[in-house]
Amino acid sequence: MKISIGATVIPLLVLIAACSQTPSQSASVAGTGIDSLNARVVQAYRKSDPKMYATLFTDTAVFEWPAFNTVRGPAGMEAMARSNWASLNDMDLKLTVASRRIESNHATEVGAFQQSWRDSTGGRMAEFGRYVTLLARDGSGTWRIDRFFGFEDSTRRISTRP
Numbered sequence: 001m002k003i004s005i006g007a008t009v010i011p012l013l014v015l016i017a018a019c020s021q022t023p024s025q026s027a028s029v030a031g032t033g034i035d036s037l038n039a040r041v042v043q044a045y046r047k048s049d050p051k052m053y054a055t056l057f058t059d060t061a062v063f064e065w066p067a068f069n070t071v072r073g074p075a076g077m078e079a080m081a082r083s084n085w086a087s088l089n090d091m092d093l094k095l096t097v098a099s100r101r102i103e104s105n106h107a108t109e110v111g112a113f114q115q116s117w118r119d120s121t122g123g124r125m126a127e128f129g130r131y132v133t134l135l136a137r138d139g140s141g142t143w144r145i146d147r148f149f150g151f152e153d154s155t156r157r158i159s160t161r162p
Helices: 005-047 050-054 073-085
Strands: 057-065 089-102 106-118 123-138 144-159
Touching: 005 050, 005 089, 005 106, 005 144, 050 073, 050 089, 057 073, 057 123
Parallel strands: 057 144
Antiparallel strands: 089 106, 106 123, 123 144
16 A cells, blocks of 8 residues: 555645644733733823722732732732722833733733832932732633732832923
């Protein structure tokens, strides 16, 4: 029996191509969804909107930060944000994603942040730090924060001008 190499190789190449495209497309779509979640986190900070911030977390979410007691659930996130953000004027947040691991319904993101605000003298302060976020995709396909671990590297004045 004579089997052509083309008859064997071509279907194999088609199968490999099909399998290799699906994960990257899924990861790309998931990455876009996570980027959207990060943009909403930044928006909540810029608007100083604790209610909006709370909607970005799962019902079982946990927020861990060395300077705070552990916070749980959206109501806890809202209360924490309301309390912590009250004295921070003209707040901004920048996230720099270092890496992501994406699965079908969960993902892990590691990165750095810069949170800045205007202090009482009109100068600009910035806190720099690192974070790890565990994300979960809910039933509607929306990504939410399920667990946040963060820590500060440093805080310093970045501008003395109002």
